Amino acid sequence: MLNSTVSGLISRSLYTEPLSGLHRSVFYDDLIEVDHSLAFIERIDAVRRSLVATPTRLPTYQQPRYQTAALIETLAADYHIVNRNRIKPTIAEATRAILRRDPERILLATAEHPDTILLRHLCAQRNITISVLGDKILPYQAITLIKQRSQDT
Numbered sequence: 001m002l003n004s005t006v007s008g009l010i011s012r013s014l015y016t017e018p019l020s021g022l023h024r025s026v027f028y029d030d031l032i033e034v035d036h037s038l039a040f041i042e043r044i045d046a047v048r049r050s051l052v053a054t055p056t057r058l059p060t061y062q063q064p065r066y067q068t069a070a071l072i073e074t075l076a077a078d079y080h081i082v083n084r085n086r087i088k089p090t091i092a093e094a095t096r097a098i099l100r101r102d103p104e105r106i107l108l109a110t111a112e113h114p115d116t117i118l119l120r121h122l123c124a125q126r127n128i129t130i131s132v133l134g135d136k137i138l139p140y141q142a143i144t145l146i147k148q149r150s151q152d153t
Contacts, residue, residue: 068089071089071137071140072084072087072089074136075087075107075137075143075145079145081145081148083148085146086104086145086146086147086148087143087144087145087146088143088144088145088146089137089140089142089143090140090142090143091115091116091119091140091141091142093142093143093144094106094119094142094143094144095118095119095122097144097146098119098122098123098126098128098144099122101144101146102146102147103128103144103145103146103147104129104145104146104147104148105128105129105130105131105144105145106119106123106128106129106130106131106142106143106144106145107130107131107132107133107137107142107143107144107145108120108130108131108132108133108137108141108142109132109133109134109135109136109137109138109140109141109142110132110134110141111130111132113141115141116141116142119142
């Protein structure tokens with residue numbers, strides 16, 4: 001959830017067998033003595049249960065995650081990208097790319113989604129092109145295309 005070590009657990013996108021998906025966790029056995037993962041989850045669950053108002057659910061999309069590879073291939077063809085590592089799906093990756101890398105453009109599903117407010121603000125500050133593609137990039141709300149470097153293919 002935090003994209004960092006909570007104790008001995010790190011959540012990252014790791015390459016595994018294609019049918020297993022790309023998102024996995026790495027567990028560090030040597031840190032088991034200081035592992036607070038369950039306490040962390042229990043605290044979040046306790047706070048969730050104490051909510052007075054029922055949270056509203058955002059719409060979900062039926063497109064399975066395994067179709068992400070096809071989406072990446074389509075974007076690579078549309079934008080003439082050879083190195084697939086230049087395509088970064090998710091709002092978090094798009095934001096990270098603006099802060100730490102040199103994005104060519106940001107692709108959004110919609111220009112008004114509340115989760116992309118910061119992303120749109122950062123794009124305006126850095127004069128980064130935003131393209132709104134609608135359903136074409138779902139289930140993602142944002143995808144970053146990193147600029148090609150001379151040594152990059």
